[in-house]
Amino acid sequence: MLTGIHIAFAGGDARHLEVIRKCVELDATVTLFGYDNLNPPPVGTTKGRWVPGELTGIDVLVLPVVGTDDNGHVESIFAPGTLVFRDEHAAQLKPSTLVFTGMARPYLLNLCQRHRLRLIQLLDVDEVAIYNSIPTMEGALMMAIQNTDITLHDAQTIVLGLGRTGFTLAQGLKALGAHVRVGVRRPEHYARAFAMGYAPFYLRDLAQCVRDVDIVFNTIPALVLTAEVIARMPPHAVIIDLASSPGGTDFRYAEKRGIKALLAPGLPGIVAPKTAGQILANTIIRLILEKKGNQEGLP
Amino acid sequence: MLTGIHIAFAGGDARHLEVIRKCVELDATVTLFGYDNLNPPPVGTTKGRWVPGELTGIDVLVLPVVGTDDNGHVESIFAPGTLVFRDEHAAQLKPSTLVFTGMARPYLLNLCQRHRLRLIQLLDVDEVAIYNSIPTMEGALMMAIQNTDITLHDAQTIVLGLGRTGFTLAQGLKALGAHVRVGVRRPEHYARAFAMGYAPFYLRDLAQCVRDVDIVFNTIPALVLTAEVIARMPPHAVIIDLASSPGGTDFRYAEKRGIKALLAPGLPGIVAPKTAGQILANTIIRLILEKKGNQEGLP
Amino acid sequence: MLTGIHIAFAGGDARHLEVIRKCVELDATVTLFGYDNLNPPPVGTTKGRWVPGELTGIDVLVLPVVGTDDNGHVESIFAPGTLVFRDEHAAQLKPSTLVFTGMARPYLLNLCQRHRLRLIQLLDVDEVAIYNSIPTMEGALMMAIQNTDITLHDAQTIVLGLGRTGFTLAQGLKALGAHVRVGVRRPEHYARAFAMGYAPFYLRDLAQCVRDVDIVFNTIPALVLTAEVIARMPPHAVIIDLASSPGGTDFRYAEKRGIKALLAPGLPGIVAPKTAGQILANTIIRLILEKKGNQEGLP
Amino acid sequence: MLTGIHIAFAGGDARHLEVIRKCVELDATVTLFGYDNLNPPPVGTTKGRWVPGELTGIDVLVLPVVGTDDNGHVESIFAPGTLVFRDEHAAQLKPSTLVFTGMARPYLLNLCQRHRLRLIQLLDVDEVAIYNSIPTMEGALMMAIQNTDITLHDAQTIVLGLGRTGFTLAQGLKALGAHVRVGVRRPEHYARAFAMGYAPFYLRDLAQCVRDVDIVFNTIPALVLTAEVIARMPPHAVIIDLASSPGGTDFRYAEKRGIKALLAPGLPGIVAPKTAGQILANTIIRLILEKKGNQEGLP
Ligand SMILES: NC(=O)c1ccc[n+]([C@@H]2O[C@H](COP(=O)([O-])OP(=O)(O)OC[C@H]3O[C@@H](n4cnc5c(N)ncnc54)[C@H](OP(=O)(O)O)[C@@H]3O)[C@@H](O)[C@H]2O)c1
Ligand SMILES: NC(=O)c1ccc[n+]([C@@H]2O[C@H](COP(=O)([O-])OP(=O)(O)OC[C@H]3O[C@@H](n4cnc5c(N)ncnc54)[C@H](OP(=O)(O)O)[C@@H]3O)[C@@H](O)[C@H]2O)c1
Ligand SMILES: NC(=O)c1ccc[n+]([C@@H]2O[C@H](COP(=O)([O-])OP(=O)(O)OC[C@H]3O[C@@H](n4cnc5c(N)ncnc54)[C@H](OP(=O)(O)O)[C@@H]3O)[C@@H](O)[C@H]2O)c1
Ligand SMILES: NC(=O)c1ccc[n+]([C@@H]2O[C@H](COP(=O)([O-])OP(=O)(O)OC[C@H]3O[C@@H](n4cnc5c(N)ncnc54)[C@H](OP(=O)(O)O)[C@@H]3O)[C@@H](O)[C@H]2O)c1
Structure with missing residues (x-):
């Protein structure tokens, strides 16, 4: 279970819906940024406003598969315009907070490094690629x-x-x-x-x-x-x-x-968006639990 | 080899091109009816005019997969309008002439029966279906x-x-x-x-x-x-x-x-028209050779 | 269920044990002939003596896969010597009693025909062969x-x-x-x-x-x-x-x-006697139920 | 081709025959030690006596899959008794001579290390294991x-x-x-x-x-x-x-x-000794050619 873990989704693609669904199912606290047009939001989630203050207390940040562009813009298919992921946002996150994306550009790599966030490029993870x-x-x-x-x-x-x-x-x-x-x-x-x-x-x-x-x-x-x-x-x-x-x-x-x-x-997202979302969800959850387990001294 | 065998194609679909190619390769004499817009006609073939007189001497008649409609109309994707396959055409064909189609409607079944032509509905042939x-x-x-x-x-x-x-x-x-x-x-x-x-x-x-x-x-x-x-x-x-x-x-x-x-x-004709044409070609040729063999006392 | 159905096994091979087990499981009444050395007999079965009188009331007779030899001898791996299946035994069985064997020799074919027993050669049944x-x-x-x-x-x-x-x-x-x-x-x-x-x-x-x-x-x-x-x-x-x-x-x-x-x-009996027994059991039971269903007007 | 390459086989198992056959086919010079009972020796090979002097000029030494025992004994199924692979033999071989075996015990590992021979444990090579x-x-x-x-x-x-x-x-x-x-x-x-x-x-x-x-x-x-x-x-x-x-x-x-x-x-050697021999032969030859290529500056 993910009880007590606070997960934020910023920007979104079709696959995120599956990830969100699974996180809620496992009792995580879920906040969505950039889901303005998704009404009502999925059961068990709340929407947030993309201002630094609202990121305090977040344990995990999930970005879209494509991450940010070279200027930090994050796209969402559920909202007009884009969010921008800046130093002031990152500064609110505890060091070694997990940040998930598919593939990161230098902008995001640098941002995470500066703030000592643990960036995970999912498409690079062996099991995800398989x-x-x-x-x-x-x-x-x-x-x-x-x-x-x-x-x-x-x-x-x-x-x-x-x-x-x-x-x-x-x-x-x-x-x-x-x-x-x-x-x-x-x-x-x-x-x-x-x-x-x-x-x-x-x-x-x-x-x-x-x-x-x-x-x-x-x-x-x-x-x-x-x-x-x-x-x-x-x-x-x-x-x-x-x-x-x-x-x-x-x-x-x-x-x-x-x-x-x-x-x-991008074939997985095109021919099987639901399966593709489940793949990401499973690995995201596995890695969150692994981190939690390590911290608590669990196996 | 099909040397000396005269094969007529009346009306046509995309798969016929493959059948024609194979018949020519095996040295058959090939006449095409309703291929007006196919210029030049495939090497080794000649075009005919769909009048009864031109059907004399034909050993094999190949119709499109869909055969005729209820009034004897035969479609061709290579010509405007349709041919009509009537008693006067059938009357020019020797009894037990092979007539190939995919699936026959009553009109064609009756016409062939009246003139004792050997109608073969290819989609019914076990090997073709497989x-x-x-x-x-x-x-x-x-x-x-x-x-x-x-x-x-x-x-x-x-x-x-x-x-x-x-x-x-x-x-x-x-x-x-x-x-x-x-x-x-x-x-x-x-x-x-x-x-x-x-x-x-x-x-x-x-x-x-x-x-x-x-x-x-x-x-x-x-x-x-x-x-x-x-x-x-x-x-x-x-x-x-x-x-x-x-x-x-x-x-x-x-x-x-x-x-x-x-x-x-109609998936075969849609996803693999060339393979679908070869399937028809192989069985048409096998059955022509079988008939020829039987007549000549070959195995 | 096979409740109320009386099934006799005469002579036996390794595969029979599986058939017997399944028949008992389905609540059939099971009598074994030629199982002298199998002690105790499988739970839920009784042993019989191979005399005509004991065959009265039998609904189904199961012989070994090899059936009888040319003189009516039936082998059993569970007993010394052989049984002999004679006219006097067959005469006790009602017409159209089901008699199962793998492959029948003329002796058995003739015996069953004379007494109008319904002989089923299991190895010939399409599903068994598959x-x-x-x-x-x-x-x-x-x-x-x-x-x-x-x-x-x-x-x-x-x-x-x-x-x-x-x-x-x-x-x-x-x-x-x-x-x-x-x-x-x-x-x-x-x-x-x-x-x-x-x-x-x-x-x-x-x-x-x-x-x-x-x-x-x-x-x-x-x-x-x-x-x-x-x-x-x-x-x-x-x-x-x-x-x-x-x-x-x-x-x-x-x-x-x-x-x-x-x-x-005889590879099935050699490399997978248990599976081979189940194959026979399933078809024997299916055919018994089918006959029962037909008689009772069930589907 | 292995022209000009001198390969010695010391001791032998069934799989070696296939390796020898391939080396001869590729025109290597092949000497066999411990093949006394194999008469005549395979075409294109000569037998040697297992004395240090006869090892001069050897480019490659092939031992059986099991290598030596803890005292340097090398078994051969083609001869009574065993050979012993000692320092005086190893001393005759040029440094970085290829020595092939399946799995090496400490005795052999040490011997090769002392004389700077390049020992290859074939069962460890990834492609061989596959x-x-x-x-x-x-x-x-x-x-x-x-x-x-x-x-x-x-x-x-x-x-x-x-x-x-x-x-x-x-x-x-x-x-x-x-x-x-x-x-x-x-x-x-x-x-x-x-x-x-x-x-x-x-x-x-x-x-x-x-x-x-x-x-x-x-x-x-x-x-x-x-x-x-x-x-x-x-x-x-x-x-x-x-x-x-x-x-x-x-x-x-x-x-x-x-x-x-x-x-x-040891299943490969038991169920498919010929295939198992070919597997060894292919990798031995590939590695010899690779070494030769590197020395000659070939690709
Ligand atoms: N189109 C899509 O929807 C989609 C989906 C998934 C992945 N992809 C893309 O597909 C590609 C492969 O992904 P993957 O997960 O299969 O990667 P992978 O496991 O790393 O496989 C790449 C393969 O390419 C070989 N290779 C790499 N560079 C080479 C070179 N210079 N010369 C010869 N061989 C070379 C590698 O051989 P070695 O093992 O010898 O290095 C390896 O076999 C990536 O570009 C990935 O982004 C696309
Ligand atoms: N869409 C396409 O592109 C395409 C291509 C090829 C064929 N088809 C069509 O696909 C269909 C099947 O073709 P096929 O060549 O596979 O035919 P088939 O070999 O005759 O197979 C038909 C199957 O349907 C079963 N069946 C027939 N009537 C039944 C009924 N009333 N109740 C239960 N089962 C019944 C048959 O079972 P039994 O063996 O027990 O009779 C058989 O297994 C045909 O309509 C054909 O025209 C379409
Ligand atoms: N060794 C074992 O443990 C074992 C186990 C099971 C079965 N068997 C035996 O294996 C054999 C095959 O059994 P099965 O169930 O596969 O039978 P099956 O379904 O009848 O198959 C027999 C095949 O042989 C072909 N065939 C028959 N006579 C032929 C001839 N004169 N020339 C050319 N082809 C001929 C048939 O072709 P067509 O369809 O064209 O007629 C068919 O494809 C039988 O003798 C059976 O007793 C042995
Ligand atoms: N009987 C025969 O004829 C025959 C033939 C060939 C090979 N073999 C033997 O079969 C064995 C496997 O050979 P292989 O080539 O397949 O080796 P391999 O590729 O190294 O595979 C060994 C597997 O065992 C796992 N493993 C190793 N230690 C483990 C442990 N302590 N706990 C859990 N998993 C462990 C490895 O998992 P990780 O990847 O997670 O480390 C790996 O998946 C070897 O002993 C080899 O000598 C026998």
Whole structure:
């Protein structure tokens, strides 16, 4: 239970509703900033005004997945305009207060460091990345089904990268009957891909592997689908690039060659906002409880 | 090879292009009726005028998947207007000429019977239904991903019917990590569902099984998702009805209760027109060769 | 419930214990013949003496899976010697009494026909064959693991026949990462094998498909692995023949060529006697209830 | 190619034959010590006498998987008696000569350190452990099929540890239709198990999870199956312990309680010696080539 813990949500995206719901369920005290248009507010929560004074006594601050922009602006889909998260707000928070966001820009990193707040970038947490790989995979399959005129079953596919996303994606493709080759750079990834029944290859051989490919999925945040590689793909091939912006594809060249290439960011929030919210909620709650447990000397 | 065999295509849909390509590849003589706007026509084909005289000598006639309407009109996406398939055309064809369509209405059935033409309704051919179950499954998965806010992984799903489509669909869902219950009426389907790792139930118990369901897929061409059943579903449940029109759902009641229910016909042609064309091509060619073989006393 | 139903077990194999247990659980009256050495008898049962008089009033007679021999002898693993099932015993049973066995020889077929008893050969019942295909598959995998010096993963395997056993077996092999080719004779089996992700071929091409095979599993009860086919296998290949005796392999030739070939009958009773007993129990009970229901006009 | 590289094999197990075959194929110079009874020696190899002088010029030394005992004795299944690997032999080898074994005892570790030889313990190499997890899994499945009277399909199984072996094993079990719970201690393993479709739990809750288990597989090299845990298992449960000797089970208590518990070491060499040999061969060759490449400045 989170009884006695005061959690503030500042700015919000669709996934927050699930997080709020779970926090209330566990008996936390929940205050919402930037939810002006959400009427009535979720049962068990109160709305606050974004002034420093109202942040006193907060134990946990939850920001949207995208965090702040370079000037500290925090967006909310539930309010017009934005909040600004400034030094005077941060100053009200106790040192080592937990601050959650998805991915932080330098502004937020610096702010938290100055005030010794414990910033947690959720998308970086290993378990979150693994859970998120599931809706990401489903979104990628959906895009592949929509953007080709053949079935995934019996299609020639390539997955680049066998990290958290690539692993789950390769599994989903194989499960639907695609032929799956996986491009890696480490022998142990090569071995694991083989054990999973994918056909592995080393990334240095990528250009030789794309000749008969139907769909390439990229999960590597580095330029791997270069002009040289794209030049060897068949004209009907489709690229679905999942790596964080700007992706790993030479999109300019792909367009020139007439190869369909799609950058597909933020799939979990798009294809499964409820599941995506639950993923964040579970980890946020786990980390709050862990901190609480440590302080109280619990296991 | 189809050398010496004269194949006519009358009216056309997107899938025909694949069929035409394969027939030409196997050296058939190919004439196209109702392809006025396709310029130039595919290499190795000639265009004909839809007058009875031009049908003399034809060995095989391929109509679109939807066949004719109740007045003999045949549509073509490659021409304005329609052709009409009349007695005077049929009269030019030798008895037991192969006439291919997807599904035939009474008009076409009667016409072929009168002139003793061998009409083959491709969507009824067992192997075609099995191959088509693959793009149908992929289309159904795509719709489920699009129309829910959760992942298929770990979702509670139900598939109604373990025929050719239901079987493949259940497999796809399980492959992506859904919990799959399958409603059947035959003990051997119950056994096969169990052996495949699905949780089977008898359709008479359907109403008791839907209480916690997230997505119901129907493949049974009979009213199974009655108001009584729908009344017991949770409000967030989604119905994806694949059975041929009018489906097996009480759509009126679903709408009244606010349950999202979608009728999804013709998925193979929508999500994988090229694969769908190849499926038809392969069976058309197999049946032509089989007939040829039988006549020549080949195996 | 089976309240009021009198079930006799005559002779017995290991699987019967599970059937007896379930019948008692459902409140049937159970009498055991030929269980002399089973002391005490299972709770809720009584032992009988195999004399015609004691069969009066019996509603259901359960014989061992192997039934009788050609002279009516019925074996029991729980007693020395055998019982003999004669006309005088059968004469005590009401017409259309259910008599269960696995597979019947002519002696038993004739006896039941003469006395108008309803003989059910369980191994022929579709659902039983499907459920049994699971332990059969596991037994076949076990034998393959034991009898080769390579892993099943990445092995080249062939399954002959896509019936109830072949289907489940191919699935198990694929699940463990083997390459699976399936030999069939029907286009719809070809299509289903493809949809399942196996590589299908027509049996007429078998001889061309065995060149690089590591393990061949046969489920076809006809001579398919002829000398001509075996001659083309690599020397290290292993044949595991599951078809009912004498199997579908030219064992004499295989031995001559030094190819390891194993006939593997009765796997369910060997690798999973408890599961195998439950399979029989479930179907026996379902059929008893069905008969009871029909008589009482129940659904 | 390994042209010009001189590889010595000292002592030998069955897997070495595959390694030798591959080295010869790649044109290495191969000398065998302790292969007296292997006549004729494999094509392209020569036998040597185990005296220091004959080790001059050796680039790579391959010992058996079990390495030396505490006195330097090296076993060979191809010769009576043992070789002894002493300082005077090691002194003949150039510094940073590659010495391969599976697992090294202190004797060998010290010897190599004294003479600055680069000892590689193959079973520790990540890729080897992953490849070996495949035959280990198959061996574990085989043992489970043999040692239970039910099918793996629909069985309640638990896998302890989601390392290299546990991961592959859980996958094999799920593939055959078992219910698979996986005991872990890290949140990211919990997440990955969930994504794979296993039901994860934390090891601290193990005692509560075994009540209805049919088979427990242990891969954790620490005492996890304590008396307390075993006491809560049903009497028919079976433990298959794969962790390196002495395993993670209180075998004494299991026996006392009548729970079948099996320690199963060395499965790859037992169930798939040829595959196991190829795994070693591939990594040995990869590492030799890598070293050669580095020295020559190749990529
Ligand atoms: N589109 C979406 O909706 C969505 C959802 C989730 C994640 N993402 C994005 O997808 C990407 C992957 O996420 P992840 O969680 O899978 O990360 P990850 O676990 O770190 O995996 C990244 C993979 O890329 C490989 N890699 C990285 N740099 C490389 C380079 N220069 N050359 C070759 N290989 C390289 C890594 O190989 P090594 O292990 O050898 O380093 C690893 O296999 C990230 O950009 C993430 O932001 C997008
Ligand atoms: N949406 C699309 O894109 C698409 C694509 C392909 C097919 N379809 C349609 O999907 C439907 C199924 O096609 P299919 O090829 O799978 O057919 P199928 O193989 O004949 O399967 C139909 C299933 O429905 C069951 N069934 C039929 N009538 C029933 C009733 N009154 N009560 C209970 N169960 C009943 C059958 O059970 P029994 O075996 O016990 O009779 C069988 O399992 C058809 O309407 C077809 O036109 C749609
Ligand atoms: N070893 C064991 O423990 C064990 C356990 C269970 C069953 N069995 C035995 O395994 C065999 C198969 O059982 P099942 O239940 O799978 O039977 P099934 O469902 O009837 O399947 C038999 C398969 O063999 C094919 N076939 C039959 N005769 C053929 C022929 N002359 N040429 C080509 N194909 C032919 C059938 O093809 P079509 O569909 O085209 O006819 C079908 O695919 C039986 O002999 C059974 O007794 C053994
Ligand atoms: N029987 C055979 O034929 C055979 C074949 C191969 C391997 N093995 C043996 O199997 C064992 C596992 O090998 P592996 O390659 O899978 O090793 P691994 O990748 O290191 O995996 C070991 C697993 O055990 C967990 N673990 C270790 N100590 C633990 C502890 N004290 N409490 C809880 N969890 C603990 C680890 O969890 P963390 O990740 O949280 O540390 C990890 O998940 C080894 O003993 C190996 O020698 C046997």
